[in-house]
Amino acid sequence: MQDRCPHRYAPLSLGRVVHGDKIQCIYHGLEFDAAGACTLNPHPPGNIPSRAVLKSYPIAEKHKAIWIWMGDREADTARIPDFSVLDNVPEIYTTKRDKMMIKANYELVVDNLLDLSHTCYLHEGILGNADTVDSEITIEHDGDDVIAGRHATNCVPPGMWAMLWPDHPERVDKFSRIRWMAPSTLRLFVGVCDPGKPFETGTGYHAIHMLTPETDRTTHYFFTASRFGVKTTDASLNREIQAKIAKMRRFAFEEQDAPVIEAQQLNIDGSDNQLDPINLSIDVGPVRYKRVLQKMLAAEA
Amino acid sequence: MQDRCPHRYAPLSLGRVVHGDKIQCIYHGLEFDAAGACTLNPHPPGNIPSRAVLKSYPIAEKHKAIWIWMGDREADTARIPDFSVLDNVPEIYTTKRDKMMIKANYELVVDNLLDLSHTCYLHEGILGNADTVDSEITIEHDGDDVIAGRHATNCVPPGMWAMLWPDHPERVDKFSRIRWMAPSTLRLFVGVCDPGKPFETGTGYHAIHMLTPETDRTTHYFFTASRFGVKTTDASLNREIQAKIAKMRRFAFEEQDAPVIEAQQLNIDGSDNQLDPINLSIDVGPVRYKRVLQKMLAAEA
Amino acid sequence: MQDRCPHRYAPLSLGRVVHGDKIQCIYHGLEFDAAGACTLNPHPPGNIPSRAVLKSYPIAEKHKAIWIWMGDREADTARIPDFSVLDNVPEIYTTKRDKMMIKANYELVVDNLLDLSHTCYLHEGILGNADTVDSEITIEHDGDDVIAGRHATNCVPPGMWAMLWPDHPERVDKFSRIRWMAPSTLRLFVGVCDPGKPFETGTGYHAIHMLTPETDRTTHYFFTASRFGVKTTDASLNREIQAKIAKMRRFAFEEQDAPVIEAQQLNIDGSDNQLDPINLSIDVGPVRYKRVLQKMLAAEA
Numbered sequence: 001m002q003d004r005c006p007h008r009y010a011p012l013s014l015g016r017v018v019h020g021d022k023i024q025c026i027y028h029g030l031e032f033d034a035a036g037a038c039t040l041n042p043h044p045p046g047n048i049p050s051r052a053v054l055k056s057y058p059i060a061e062k063h064k065a066i067w068i069w070m071g072d073r074e075a076d077t078a079r080i081p082d083f084s085v086l087d088n089v090p091e092i093y094t095t096k097r098d099k100m101m102i103k104a105n106y107e108l109v110v111d112n113l114l115d116l117s118h119t120c121y122l123h124e125g126i127l128g129n130a131d132t133v134d135s136e137i138t139i140e141h142d143g144d145d146v147i148a149g150r151h152a153t154n155c156v157p158p159g160m161w162a163m164l165w166p167d168h169p170e171r172v173d174k175f176s177r178i179r180w181m182a183p184s185t186l187r188l189f190v191g192v193c194d195p196g197k198p199f200e201t202g203t204g205y206h207a208i209h210m211l212t213p214e215t216d217r218t219t220h221y222f223f224t225a226s227r228f229g230v231k232t233t234d235a236s237l238n239r240e241i242q243a244k245i246a247k248m249r250r251f252a253f254e255e256q257d258a259p260v261i262e263a264q265q266l267n268i269d270g271s272d273n274q275l276d277p278i279n280l281s282i283d284v285g286p287v288r289y290k291r292v293l294q295k296m297l298a299a300e301a
Numbered sequence: 302m303q304d305r306c307p308h309r310y311a312p313l314s315l316g317r318v319v320h321g322d323k324i325q326c327i328y329h330g331l332e333f334d335a336a337g338a339c340t341l342n343p344h345p346p347g348n349i350p351s352r353a354v355l356k357s358y359p360i361a362e363k364h365k366a367i368w369i370w371m372g373d374r375e376a377d378t379a380r381i382p383d384f385s386v387l388d389n390v391p392e393i394y395t396t397k398r399d400k401m402m403i404k405a406n407y408e409l410v411v412d413n414l415l416d417l418s419h420t421c422y423l424h425e426g427i428l429g430n431a432d433t434v435d436s437e438i439t440i441e442h443d444g445d446d447v448i449a450g451r452h453a454t455n456c457v458p459p460g461m462w463a464m465l466w467p468d469h470p471e472r473v474d475k476f477s478r479i480r481w482m483a484p485s486t487l488r489l490f491v492g493v494c495d496p497g498k499p500f501e502t503g504t505g506y507h508a509i510h511m512l513t514p515e516t517d518r519t520t521h522y523f524f525t526a527s528r529f530g531v532k533t534t535d536a537s538l539n540r541e542i543q544a545k546i547a548k549m550r551r552f553a554f555e556e557q558d559a560p561v562i563e564a565q566q567l568n569i570d571g572s573d574n575q576l577d578p579i580n581l582s583i584d585v586g587p588v589r590y591k592r593v594l595q596k597m598l599a600a601e602a
Numbered sequence: 603m604q605d606r607c608p609h610r611y612a613p614l615s616l617g618r619v620v621h622g623d624k625i626q627c628i629y630h631g632l633e634f635d636a637a638g639a640c641t642l643n644p645h646p647p648g649n650i651p652s653r654a655v656l657k658s659y660p661i662a663e664k665h666k667a668i669w670i671w672m673g674d675r676e677a678d679t680a681r682i683p684d685f686s687v688l689d690n691v692p693e694i695y696t697t698k699r700d701k702m703m704i705k706a707n708y709e710l711v712v713d714n715l716l717d718l719s720h721t722c723y724l725h726e727g728i729l730g731n732a733d734t735v736d737s738e739i740t741i742e743h744d745g746d747d748v749i750a751g752r753h754a755t756n757c758v759p760p761g762m763w764a765m766l767w768p769d770h771p772e773r774v775d776k777f778s779r780i781r782w783m784a785p786s787t788l789r790l791f792v793g794v795c796d797p798g799k800p801f802e803t804g805t806g807y808h809a810i811h812m813l814t815p816e817t818d819r820t821t822h823y824f825f826t827a828s829r830f831g832v833k834t835t836d837a838s839l840n841r842e843i844q845a846k847i848a849k850m851r852r853f854a855f856e857e858q859d860a861p862v863i864e865a866q867q868l869n870i871d872g873s874d875n876q877l878d879p880i881n882l883s884i885d886v887g888p889v890r891y892k893r894v895l896q897k898m899l900a901a902e903a
Contacts, residue, residue, distance in 0.1 A: 007579050008412070009568040010561050027561050028583065029422040029434070042434050043418055043583045051579050111610070117645055121631040133631070133644050260612050260629050267611040278609050278653050282630065282645045308880050309713070310869040311862050328862050329884065330723040330735070343735050344719055344884045352880050 001036055002055040012054070063087060064097070065210060065222070081181035085206040085226050092238055093227045095205075095246035099220060102258050104265035106184045106211045106219040107290070112257055113186050113209055114148050114285035116176050119158075122260060123252050131155030132174050139284045142179070144292050148285030149177045154195050160248055161192040164241060165203050165231050168192070175199050180289045182296055184211035184219075191229065203229035205245065217265065225249065302337055303356040313355070364388060365398070366511060366523070382482035386507040386527050393539055394528040396506075396547035400521060403559050405566035407485045407512045407520040408591070413558055414487050414510055415449050415586035417477050420459075423561060424553050432456030433475050440585045443480070445593050449586030450478045455496050461549055462493040465542060466504050466532050469493070476500050481590045483597055485512035485520075492530065504530035506546065518566065526550065603638055604657040614656070665689060666699065667812060667824070683783035687808040687828050694840055695829040697807075697848035701822060704860050706867035708786045708813045708821040709892070714859055715788050715811055716887035718752050718778050721760075724862060725854050733757030734776050741886045744781070746894050750887030751779045756797050762850055763794040766843060767805050767833050770794070777801050782891045784898055786813035786821075793831065805831035807847065819867065827851065 001023070003011045010027035018024045022031045022039060031040035036056035038048050058075035059068045063083035069075040086094065102109055112118060117135070119128030131152060138149035152174045162168055172192035179187045191204015205225040212220040225245055232238060268275055279287055302324070304312045311328035319325045323332045323340060332341035337357035339349050359376035360369045364384035370376040387395070403410055413419060418436070420429030432453060439450035453475045463469055473493035480488045492505015506526040513521040526546055533539060569576055580588055603625070605613045612629040620626045624633045624641060633642035638658035640650050660677035662669045665685035671677040688696065704711055714720065719737070721730030733754060740751035754776045764770055774794035781789045793806015807827040814822040827847055834840060870877055881889055 004568045004572070007581065009565045009576060009578065011564045011568060014561060014564065025422070027423055028416075028419050028581075041581060042421075043581055044435055045582060047581075049579045049581070051577075115630075118630050120644075121627070122629055134646055260616060263613045263616065264611045267606045267613060271606070275611060276653075277611065278651045280609065280630075280643060280645055280649075280651070281647060305869045305873070308882065310866045310877060310879065312865045312869060315862060315865065326723070328724055329717075329720050329882075342882060343722075344882055345736055346883060348882075350880045350882070352878075 001032070001034075001057065004054075005030060006038075006052050006054060081185045081187070083185070083187060083208055085187065086208060086224070089226045092235065092242065093230065095225045095242050095249070097222070097224045098246065098250055099222045100250075100254055100258070101214075102219045102221050102261055103217060104219060104261045105216060106213040107293075108261045108264055109209075109211050109219055109221060109257075110180065110184055110186070110289060111286045112261055113188070114146070114178060114180055114289055115282050116148070116150050116178060116188075116190075117282040122256050123158075126159045126248055126252055128174075129156060129158045132158065135174075137281060137284060139288060141288070144182050144296070146180045146285060146289040146292060147177060148180075148288075149175070151175050155192075157192050160245070161204070163244055163248075164205075164227075165192065166237065167231070169194055171195055173197070173202075175202070175204075178285070180285070182289075183293060184213065185209065186211075201229070203227070203231050207249070217269075221253065223249065223253065302333070302335075302358065305355075306331060307339075307353050307355060382486045382488070384486070384488060384509055386488065387509060387525070390527045393536065393543060394531065396526045396543055396550070398523070398525045399547065399551055400523045401551075401555055401559070402515070403520045403522050403562055404518060405520060405562045406517060407514040408594075409562045409565055410510075410512050410520055410522065410558075411481065411485055411487070411590060412587045413562055414489070415447070415479060415481055415590055416583050417449070417451050417479060417489075417491075418583040423557050424459075427460045427549055427553055429475075430457060430459045433459065436475075438582060438585060440589060442589070442593075445483050445597070447481045447586060447590040447593060448478060449481075449589075450476070452476050456493075458493050461546070462505070464545055464549075465506075465528075466493065467538065468532070470495055472496055474498070474503075476503070476505075479586070481586070483590075484594060485514065486510065487512075502530070504528070504532050508550070518570075522554065524550065524554065603634070603636075603659065606656075607632060608640075608654050608656060683787045683789070685787070685789060685810055687789065688810065688826070691828045694837065694844060695832065697827045697844050697851070699824070699826045700848065700852055701824045702852075702856055702860070703816075704821045704823050704863055705819060706821060706863045707818060708815040709895075710863045710866055711811075711813050711821055711823060711859075712782065712786055712788070712891060713888040714863055715790070716748070716750050716780060716782055716891055717884050718750070718780060718790075718792075719884040724858050725760075728761045728850055728854055730776075731758060731760045734760065737776075739883060739886060741890060743890070743894075746784050746898070748782045748887060748891040748894060749779060750782075750890075751777070753777050757794075759794050762847070763806070765846055765850075766807075766829075767794065768839065769833070771796055773797055775799070775804075777804070777806075780887070782887070784891075785895060786815065787811065788813075803831070805829070805833050809851070819871075823855065825851065825855065 003013050005012055005025045005027065007030055008027055010025055012023050012025055015024050015026040018031060022033055024031050029042045030038055032054055033039050034056065036054035038052035041048050057068050057070055059066055060075065060077045060080065062080050063086045067080050120133045132155050135150040135152040140147040154171050155174050157168055157172045161172065173195050174192050176188060176190040186209040188207035190207060191202045193199055193202025205227045207225045208223060210222040214220055230238065304314050306313055306326045306328065308331055309328055311326055313324050313326055316325050316327040319332060323334055325332050330343045331339055333355055334340050335357065337355035339353035342349050358369050358371055360367055361376065361378045361381065363381050364387045368381050421434045433456050436451040436453040441448040455472050456475050458469050458473045462473065474496050475493050477489060477491040487510040489508035491508060492503045494500055494503025506528045508526045509524060511523040515521055531539065605615050607614055607627040607629065609632055610629055612627055614625050614627055617626045617628040620633060624635055626633050631644045632640055634656055635641050636658065638656035640654035643650050660671045662677065662679045662682065664682050665688045669682050722735045734757050737752040737754040742749040756773050757776050759770050759774045763774065775797050776794050778790060778792040788811040790809035792809060793804045795801055795804025807829045809827045810825060812824040816822055832840065
């Protein structure tokens with residue numbers, strides 16, 4: 001709902017919920033229902049002007065997130081990205097639903113996520129290492145979704161994966177498969193397994209990345225993870241592992257990704273010329289999703 | 302006086318007063334008198350260029366404040382707003398002369414003050430409560446002044462008034478009468494009395510609100526209060542009450558009014574469209590003073 | 603070297619030096635040599651696109667500073683300003699090589715330095731005092747250099763000079779000679795001696811001021827000093843004096859000059875009108891160097 005009382009423009013988010021389903025303006029006490037209609041002017045004579053209406057947006061709750069339709073089109077819940085990996089998951093296997101703000105355009109964050117080669121350098125020791133540089137890269141399209149895969153064989157497991165798997169072998173295969181779902185949500189299936197074995201025998205997590213652009217230069221970043229192939233039944237150890245996954249991921253995003261992404265944005269904005277990036281093999285994911293996104297934006301315009 | 306030395310533009314406010322009535326520039330020691338004339342160039346040969354002159358503004362000290370005329374017109378001390386309630390008041394009955402900065406246009410602060418219905422919501426429990434919503438609203442014009450009154454009968458006294466009146470009755474009448482004096486000073490007569498009794502039998506304070514616009518989006522807010530109808534002769538208790546009035550008012554302005562007013566400003570500035578507020582009965586004060594103000598601005602232009 | 607990887611625009615300054623003389627991008631591990639050529643794309647197939655080149659600037663190390671040529675012209679080490687007073691100086695006679703940032707255009711800092719009359723007021727008690735106001739001012743041109751001198755006789759030595767010279771006489775002559783070397787480096791010969799005696803018999807320091815404009819409104823300020831005419835052979839006392847010189851100069855620049863210079867800039871930028879400063883006898887240095895600078899800028903354009 002529009003965060004601006006039509007009376008004197010105080011933000012309704014400073015107010016409070018009253019009578020179960022009304023929002024009361026903090027400033028003069030006007031009340032509004034979920035559809036945005038003013039239902040109470042508490043001041044005598046209590047008349048409600050016809051213009052006392054807020055714009056209200058449809059929302060849906062699904063996969064433990066709230067989805068909002070800001071545009072003019074009808075809400076279509078069928079188009080909510082598939083994060084069913086978050087449904088019906090035992091609490092012990094999912095990490096804190098966390099969030100942060102990144103001072104950059106959301107596309108730079110998508111670029112970061114859809115090219116996981118950066119884990120070998122930026123997150124070296126935690127999420128990747130020198131052994132994982134030489135990966136087989138795959139790219140798939142599934143409707144509008146773009147899926148980028150990386151597969152590295154016979155690697156010393158990076159810190160996150162060594163931590164996840166208490167009795168891990170000395171060397172592992174590391175696999176990741178990240179799916180971009182327009183415009184800015186991503187689902188990553190990532191883990192390690194015994195060299196040469198199928199992914200299903202391994203352990204890892206489904207990493208959830210939901211990006212909500214706030215402005216052209218600020219992005220809300222929501223993230224969590226849900227484990228698969230858990231290798232120990234020790235509940236207290238699993239609890240400890242969950243906490244460490246959450247902490248290490250937040251560290252990687254906040255202390256490593258965000259500074260680089262925000263510096264990229266400053267470099268781009270500070271350039272006198274229109275920049276034209278160089279594309280390497282690792283950029284196939286970013287290149288492909290941008291094409292889909294451009295097509296969608298063009299269709300909308 | 303203009304805060305910019307004509308020599309190298311250092312602010313004279315960084316300098317110091319010398320010889321009783323001269324201001325010395327911190328940077329190179331040039332001295333200026335109250336009229337803005339350079340009276341000393343300390344550097345040989347000591348010549349004083351004809352352009353070494355500052356713009357100086359007339360001021361007057363009255364009602365414990367300093368009044369400045371920034372415009373081109375002659376100073377007219379007869380037009381200083383009447384804050385004589387501050388003159389000759391025993392120290393024990395007036396609160397700290399306090400100040401803060403509000404990051405909003407001064408008109409939003411005047412709107413806030415001239416519509417005291419917001420005390421029932423924004424300052425609920427301190428300056429107003431549910432019982433004071435149903436008030437009789439009055440509006441008067443006195444020359445260019447606009448006076449808005451609110452009168453609520455048979456109310457549980459809000460926190461400030463219960464505190465002020467140690468043996469207060471269970472229910473009171475609450476009265477307030479706020480006078481806007483162009484362009485941005487306000488004097489409020491506010492208090493409580495036994496239900497049905499004349500105001501003069503009650504207790505309360507004259508609240509002083511002086512707004513000095515700094516920029517289009519910042520306002521200096523000066524405030525104090527002077528009690529009337531004091532109900533106890535206990536000096537130590539009165540001292541405690543004075544301190545609590547000052548503290549509660551500062552809390553109300555700083556923690557409750559300022560955040561809402563600054564958020565209003567952001568909402569107004571952030572809107573793509575020209576906004577057109579809805580006016581309710583409570584807005585009669587703001588509507589009326591804006592008319593007077595517009596007329597004055599038009600006359601000046 | 604340009605601080606922007608041509609791949610995804612991450613700043614290379616966030617990266618690290620590898621293999622002795624390569625810089626590795628923090629984001630995806632691309633490596634570049636000192637000439638700006640990409641020497642490694644670590645990601646299979648390892649191809650290096652022809653556009654993977656950084657702009658690299660010539661530098662030279664001389665007089666304990668690094669000099670960079672940002673423009674299009676050839677580097678010409680013969681044009682490095684003469685700071686040979688810093689070469690081959692015993693460590694005990696030079697102060698910390700210090701730096702700070704000033705939020706103002708570099709010209710305001712040059713103006714400050716080339717008119718040392720301000721030491722009598724802004725740095726009163728430390729670098730100047732009332733006795734040093736009445737100075738003989740000299741001005742010389744040496745090629746493009748501008749040299750401004752101040753000579754005050756029979757003064758109580760200001761704090762810095764009293765501190766420097768443990769058995770100083772009650773009164774001294776104070777001399778300073780500051781050389782501007784285009785566009786923004788300055789070398790100051792400053793000290794005190796027995797009244798009427800030649801400078802060579804005195805004690806003081808060569809003060810080094812190197813200004814590197816960062817933007818139109820920010821300037822890197824690098825400074826140090828190298829003593830001459832040291833009056834004591836006590837090594838521990840000399841060490842103490844060195845530390846005090848560094849500390850007092852930093853105090854003078856950071857707590858006294860910077861606030862005034864930054865306030866000048868705000869006053870200039872905040873003025874509706876084009877300002878036209880008044881020039882006094884003390885401004886001969888600033889007036890002269892600006893003429894040389896304007897001529898150079900015109901020639902370059």
